[in-house]
Amino acid sequence: MFTDVRLVMVFADDPEVSARWWGQVLDLPVKTDVSPTGAVYAWVQxxxxxxxxxxxxxxxxPRGGSPVVYWGVDDLDRARDHLLAAGCEHHRGPLVIEPGRRIAQLRDPFGTVIGLEGP
Structure with missing residues (x-):
């Protein structure tokens, strides 16, 4: 029935600015779509x-209606430091949730809480 996560949508005051920040942090191109009303939907893959x-x-x-999405990472500390240096703020953790597995949460510059999961 359920196979994988394909899309995570975040509600942002300025979707294009948020997507461009994430595109820069993840070194990915940003795609945008503008509706007939002028609303911008932007994304990275x-x-x-x-x-x-x-x-x-x-x-x-509404803001805050988004789930916390966890990115799988090979090195939690390095990924966390990268995001903190890019402008994220500490939110929670790192926490050991089982031997060899840790999580941490950060808040991006636009208020979205994201998670990291890795060793």
């Missing part, structure tokens, strides 16, 4: 998953 940024809307798509 990483590891088969689309990380998309949609305009926040207090009625339909």
């Amino acid at each position: 990483a590891g088969g998953v689309e990380l998309g940024f949609h305009p926040a809307d207090d009625e339909r798509n």
Whole structure:
């Protein structure tokens, strides 16, 4: 029934700015689509998953309505340091959740909480 994660959507005040920041951090190209109303949807494609940024809307798509998505990483400390240097803020962890497996959460410059999971 469920196979894999294909799209993670984040609701942002400025979707293109958010996507461009992530594109730079992950060294990935940014794609954009502009609706007839002028709303911008922007995204990057990483590891088969689309990380998309949609305009926040207090009625339909409020900030904070997004799940925490965990990126698999080979070196949690190095990935965390990279994101902190790029402008993220510490949110939680790193925590050992089982032997050989740790997680950490950070908040990007636009308020989105993301997770890292790795050794």
